[in-house]
Amino acid sequence: MTSDRVALKQAIQDRIMSLEEAELASAIAHYEAFLKDSLLDDREGHDKDDLVGARENADLAAAFDHPVQAHHAKIDVLENLDFSMTDSVRPGAVVRFNGRSFVVAVSTTRFEVDGQTYMGISQQSPIYKAMAGLEAGDTFVFNGKDVEIEDVF
DSSP: OHHHHHHHHHHHHHHHHHHHHHHHHHHHHHHHHHHHHHSOOSOSOOOHHHHHHHHHHHHHHHHHHHHHHHHHHHHHHHHTOOOOOOSBOOTTOEEEETTEEEEEESOOOEEEETTEEEEEEETTSHHHHHHTTOBTTOEEEETTEEEEEEEEO
């Protein structure tokens, strides 16, 4: 059972990393597309529409720089996170409560591994702060409700 859980945890780590790498690649592609469109060609005369369009694309490229930096930061967190097996809720833990499974790492959309749905939560999230350090069978209060931790690994 332990080797199965170690393999599952590795698969979860690999999947969450691949999700962030795909998000980063998409953000970079958007950034580069708008940046390219913000550059004026080397002809001498540009009309007002050319200049306005270039400026708008430069602004959009700048707006896409933030997601690029955010995904770089998430990948850095994931690369340096201890995903080893654990009995307590901590960064790198997989936690199950209310029939749902979460990975304490970085915030993500839902994703599947071996037919089970997971979602990444950050260490700054209120739900993580409410359950940090607890173990399976422990309870915590979140949004005024008692929540029992079903499993941690």
